[in-house]
Amino acid sequence: MFILQDYTIAVIFCVITMFCWGSWANTQKLAGKEWRFELFYWDYVLGVLIASILFAFSIGSVGNEGRGFLEDLAQASSSSLISAIIGGVIFNLANILLVAAIALAGMAVAFPVGIGLALVIGVVVNYIAQPQGDPLLLFIGVGLVALAIILDAMAYKRLPGHGGSRGTLGLGLAILCGILMGFFYRFVAAAMAPNFEAMEPGLLSPYTAMVFFALGILLSNFILNTIIMLKPFEGEPISPIKYFSGRGIDHFWGVAGGMIWSIGMMFSIIAFGIAGAAISYGLGQGATMVAALWGVFVWKEFKEAPRGTNNLITMMFISFILGLTLIVIAGL
Secondary structure (H helix, E strand, C coil): CCCCCCHHHHHHHHHHHHHHHHHCCHHHHHCCCCCCHHHHHHHHHHHHHHHHHHHHHCCCCCCCCCCCHHHHHHHCCHHHHHHHHHHHHHHHHHHHHHHHHHHHHCHHHHHHHHHHHHHHHHHHHHHHHCCCCCHHHHHHHHHHHHHHHHHHHHHHHCCCCCCCCCCHHHHHHHHHHHHHHHHHHHHHHHHECCCCCCCCCCCECHHHHHHHHHHHHHHHHHHHHHHHHHCCCCCCCCCHHHHHHCCHHHHHHHHHHHHHHHHHHHHHHHHHHHHCHHHHHHHHCCHHHHHHHHHHHHCCCCCCCCCCHHHHHHHHHHHHHHHHHHHHHHCC
């Protein structure tokens, strides 16, 4: 299987993760306006699984290092497989809760609370489990990225129609989302061997872990997304049968979005072997700023924003760049 040997390449992989995680949602904008997120999400989940299988049977099965996918699967312990599946279930629940929190409380509340909390919890939990890198630089860097996420939310709050209905339920869902999102990566990391070149029996390669993580997302989606379709937090209920009435292009963009996110996750856990879980996860969660870049320069979401918003956006990007720089230096 393909294994990274260099920290610089691992950082590049994490940056690719950041861009993938910050870009996949653009595919929803490219799908039809009548194609609700709940319907789009089914194809997104399928895309995550398809990409993980392609990785497993390609770069996860070539070369003389580590264990190929089928060999790794044959020796995998049930506890490792279950841990990866649980990671997928937790991620899926957190993702759906974030969408619900945005619908109830607005982007300006849900994003900084949910993603900011996930960033801090995720880095702390993964660093405790696998101490790697300079903790002072790492946590200062994480703090700066969290500040950038807050500034991003403040900028969105100034846009017309982005205030939301700051309900207590929406805030509570955002907090729950952040807690869950902060823990999903730990379950995936716990399923994998820490040393990909000399892998311990029973533990998984990143490629096997990714397949079972994706299976966890898919299996849980039959319950979680079905509930959201029938009892949505916003809009009218949707019959699951409506999924089959979608246009081919709508399904295409959903699958593409899932594959883009899956590429990011795959690159992150490949980098895990060199950079460590805390740094891999921390860099990946800078995706919020990548999404903001799309919003500012491509979708022109801030063109009608009031005076002073550009200052917030500028401070956001400065804080983000400084934070990422410190996270990278922390691993040297």
